[in-house]
Amino acid sequence: MADRTAGETRDRVELAPGEVPSDDRFANDDLLPVPVGARRWTTYNFAALWVGMAHNIPSWLLASGLVALGMDWKQAVFTIALANVIVLVPMLLTGHAGPKYGIPFPVLARASFGVRGANLAALIRAGVACAWFGIQTWIGGSGIYVLLGEIFGGWGDAGQIAGQPWPLWLCFLLFWILELAIIYRGMETLRRFENWAAPFVIVGALALFVWIGLKAGGFGELLSQPSELGWGKEFWPVFFPSLMGMIAFWSTLSLNIPDFTRFGAGQRSQILGQTLGLPTTMTLFALLSVFVTSGSQAVYGAPIWDPVELVSKADSVFGLLYALVTVLVATLSVNIAANVVSPAYDLANLAPRLINFRTGAMITGVVGVLIMPWKLTSTPELYIFTWLGLVGGLLGTVAGILIADYWIVRRTRLSLPDLYRAGGPYWYRGGWNPKALAAFLVGGVLAIGGSHSAPGQGPFPQDGLIPFLRPLADYGWAVGLGSSLLLYAFLMRGERLPAR
Secondary structure (H helix, E strand, C coil): CCHHHCEEECCEEECCHHHCCCCCCCCCCCCCCCCHHHCCECHHHHHHHHHHHHCCHHHHHHHHHHHHCCCCHHHHHHHHHHHHHHHHHHHHHHHCHHHHHCCCHHHHCHHHHCCCCHHHHHHHHHHHHHHHHHHHHHHHHHHHHHHHHHHHCCCCCCCEECCEEHHHHHHHHHHHHHHHHHHHCCHHHHHHHHHHHHHHHHHHHHHHHHHHHHHHCCCHHHHCCCCCCCCCCCCHHHHHHHHHHHHHHHHHHHHHCHHHHCCECCHHHHHHHHHHHHHHHHHHHHHHHHHHHHHHHHHHCCCCCCHHHHHCCCCCHHHHHHHHHHHHHHHHHHHHHHHCHHHHHHHHHHCCCCCCHHHHHHHHHHHHHHHCHHHHHHCHHHHHHHHHHHHHHHHHHHHHHHHHHHHHHCCCCCCCHHHHCCCCCCCCECCECHHHHHHHHHHHHHHHCCCCCCCCCCCCCCCCCCHHHHHHHHHHHHHHHHHHHHHHHHHCCCCCCCCC
């Protein structure tokens, strides 16, 4: 069925009244296209979304991980800035389908992977999101625990449960419940929350900057420290895997950004909003992290990269309370948007008749706690090279297939009704596209097949899982994206597409 059968408004497509799918195996209210009249997110909404997501504790700690690997502050900020400019490109490319068709990521993936095969891409993204949800929830709960302890005089007499003080578990539980309560109210509540959370967190970060600057009388010490790597042959072997790790930090969103852009008022809104929101915010946050940490070194004799640990040293109850609320809002804004929305849609795509958006969000919350992936942040090597590198390689592979299918193979033309039915052009073989699976398998092997770890610092063999692919491991995201994009486009050449 051609997509001229769907209603179009200035290149924004929606289902005509008689085309709304009735097969509940592949559709429910949350997976159907957003009507054109309900696509009203503006440039500010998208910029605020990114500001709210980028301003969080793990983002603050990215620079510290790079400095710990031997970079100076300029090299660390440069690496973070470049990574976010690079990852913005696939973000905008996959985001294009949102305002045009009003569909979420798992439905977009049906065009390339097949109506059923899209569950493979969706579950990979959902699994990563669940792990990130656990990391962020634990970090947020721990931050609340530390700051409340400073306000109320400490938890020295608290009993232990599973090796942790019981107030820590309570803070974690209450924070977890608050997150799910907000997302349960739906995407419009999320939009309103991000709108005010973004400026609030910016003010909080700047307040921390001013506070430590006044105490330190300047920001000189850390800023004057030279790089341990220089800019020569010792720098580049650290730079490239670090760059891939920084890209992987937001590579998750480069897949499921249509979950948000489907509410966009038009392409201009999502393009400008994301461009203004992502690379600028992440670079500014990295700079603030470096300057504040440098000030902490001048005041306390050692650099304090963790913002929660730093603000816990404030001698004002008001300052501690403000910091508590800022940590709460910052972690809520990123975790709900980045790590609950996507798996909620992804799980709904798996079984539309049983799982809707709210049910998917609840499942995400439970799985995210059971995974307990916060141990991944224990060392920079494990966090940047193993966790982010591995995740980035797989997600880059999926992104390459999506981009090749939507831009090269189909030239942005989709048949909306056929995305929701069996037997159509997106059904392929039993609902799976063998060519997409082949591109995913080859791209995935090339991207992560050479994964390696230093002795005692990771789960992989020192020579790599597949030794001759070891040189590619440091470029996992780029290798996965590039190889799957090219292979998929090659395999799909001459494929009969729905007529426009």
